[in-house]
Amino acid sequence: MPTSGFLHQQASHCESGVMSAILRHYGLPLSEPMAFGLSSALAFAYLPFIKLSGLPLVSYRMPPKAILRGLQKPLGFAMHTETFRAPEKGAARLNALLDAGQVVGLQASVFWLPFIPPDFRFHFNAHNLLAYGRDATDGDYLISDPVLEAAVRCPAADLTKARFARGVLAPKGLLYYPANPPREPDWKSVLPAALKKTTRIMLHTPLPFIGVRGMRWLARAIERLPAATDAQATKLYIGHLVRMQEEIGTGGGGFRFMYAAFLEEAALLAQRPTLAELAAELADIGDHWREFALAAARMIRDRDPLDPARLAQQLREQATREQTFFVALAKAARG
Amino acid sequence: MNIDDVPQEGNRTHPGQRKSIYARTTNGRLGLVASSGWEVEEIVTRQAVEAFEALADAARKKARRGESSPLEYHMYRARMDLALLAQASGLWRWRVRRHLKLRDFARLSPALRQRYADALGIAADQLATLD
Numbered sequence: 356m357p358t359s360g361f362l363h364q365q366a367s368h369c370e371s372g373v374m375s376a377i378l379r380h381y382g383l384p385l386s387e388p389m390a391f392g393l394s395s396a397l398a399f400a401y402l403p404f405i406k407l408s409g410l411p412l413v414s415y416r417m418p419p420k421a422i423l424r425g426l427q428k429p430l431g432f433a434m435h436t437e438t439f440r441a442p443e444k445g446a447a448r449l450n451a452l453l454d455a456g457q458v459v460g461l462q463a464s465v466f467w468l469p470f471i472p473p474d475f476r477f478h479f480n481a482h483n484l485l486a487y488g489r490d491a492t493d494g495d496y497l498i499s500d501p502v503l504e505a506a507v508r509c510p511a512a513d514l515t516k517a518r519f520a521r522g523v524l525a526p527k528g529l530l531y532y533p534a535n536p537p538r539e540p541d542w543k544s545v546l547p548a549a550l551k552k553t554t555r556i557m558l559h560t561p562l563p564f565i566g567v568r569g570m571r572w573l574a575r576a577i578e579r580l581p582a583a584t585d586a587q588a589t590k591l592y593i594g595h596l597v598r599m600q601e602e603i604g605t606g607g608g609g610f611r612f613m614y615a616a617f618l619e620e621a622a623l624l625a626q627r628p629t630l631a632e633l634a635a636e637l638a639d640i641g642d643h644w645r646e647f648a649l650a651a652a653r654m655i656r657d658r659d660p661l662d663p664a665r666l667a668q669q670l671r672e673q674a675t676r677e678q679t680f681f682v683a684l685a686k687a688a689r690g
Numbered sequence: 691m692n693i694d695d696v697p698q699e700g701n702r703t704h705p706g707q708r709k710s711i712y713a714r715t716t717n718g719r720l721g722l723v724a725s726s727g728w729e730v731e732e733i734v735t736r737q738a739v740e741a742f743e744a745l746a747d748a749a750r751k752k753a754r755r756g757e758s759s760p761l762e763y764h765m766y767r768a769r770m771d772l773a774l775l776a777q778a779s780g781l782w783r784w785r786v787r788r789h790l791k792l793r794d795f796a797r798l799s800p801a802l803r804q805r806y807a808d809a810l811g812i813a814a815d816q817l818a819t820l821d
Binding site for chain 2: 365366367387388406408409466467472474475476477478502503504516520521522523590591594595597598601602604606607608612613615616619634638641642645648649651652655656
């Protein structure tokens with residue numbers, strides 16, 4: 356049974372975890388926070404016109420595949436990607452790659468993966484995981500899902516179903532692996548470029564629902580929730596925010612802690628001590644996101660009165676903090 | 691967040707599984723720390739799961755009274771809504787909406803039944819039941 360000498364390692368987020376593991380396997384040890392930060396994956400987006408079960412899409416990072424794509428340029432490699440129309444072809448191609456000893460990144464729907472705890476199995480199509488082998492006798496795949504503690508096995512029919520789920524962000528059987536080995540970059544040039552891109556997204560996107568402006572826009576929407584007339588809907592809405600922030604594999608605090616870890620690493624690699632100070636500031640901001648989550652959860656369970664205005668206020672304070680932070684980060688990136 | 695503040699409260703939505711989050715570790719640097727669970731996360735995850743369970747429960751009662759088709763129950767049980775079921779089955783929304791009615795559901799062709807069953811991940815003969 357070929358396992359390609361692959362070692363499972365737990366991460367906090369699926370896409371950055373997969374990229375960290377796949378790059379390590381193909382010769383470049385790169386931490387999860389570095390994969391996340393170097394691809395400028397941190398963001399904030401409030402997209403009220405995209406609904407998930409009737410609730411607006413709120414995200415604390417760039418869209419799926421941003422990390423996969425964003426690492427190619429700084430690390431000087433190309434990610435080979437394939438999608439398929441027919442599930443049989445997608446399964447056959449994956450088998451051929453695994454039999455040749457490749458470690459392959461996959462996109463799949465969380466809902467159809469039997470090894471994910473039942474309470475987490477919602478129809479989220481942009482989950483990422485790695486396949487590193489196949490059992491020749493029963494056809495089970497050997498899977499490394501970065502959000503799990505250990506590697507798992509998955510029956511072939513289940514994995515194929517998950518890879519070809521339909522709907523928003525349908526994976527279409529996406530599989531990927533590096534076409535050439537990644538190489539260690541010149542940190543002093545790639546890191547400032549990555550930082551600059553993130554500060555631009557957070558501060559200067561010309562759309563009112565992205566970055567710190569998006570937080571303020573969301574604060575206004577929270578204020579308008581019908582707490583008095585429809586407590587149930589209000590609670591579902593704020594619970595949804597907390598799930599997007601904490602539950603969807605963000606490493607806590609809507610990716611802010613992970614990005615802070617990236618800044619610490621960047622401070623050493625680019626020899627910019629200011630970045631380590633900024634890392635501490637961002638970790639504090641992450642703590643405030645956790646407080647926001649706690650306040651919302653207490654309201655959901657009626658331990659505190661349901662008061663959307665208070666949450667909106669907390670969110671506006673976060674917007675102010677992040678604005679100050681990203682202005683300072685932009686300055687530090689310029690050197 | 692410091693390593694001592696990383697919640698270890700247990701979480702029945704991921705029993706026995708720990709997840710990793712970033713916190714300040716004992717060496718003073720930010721790194722991965724295993725967490726057995728945070729009650730806040732348990733609250734919001736259970737809330738989302740229970741919302742679908744409530745919808746499925748109501749749909750089952752409606753179907754028992756003959757006011758809607760079992761398809762509605764199976765849709766919510768698979769944690770889908772109308773938009774998602776339409777996408778998953780590749781049918782127009784208005785057609786799915788019609789099939790949620792008992793009369794139109796009863797007239798479904800075997801091919802369409804199979805299509806819904808595939809989208810919902812159940813056997814075709816289970817579709818007409820309320821199991």
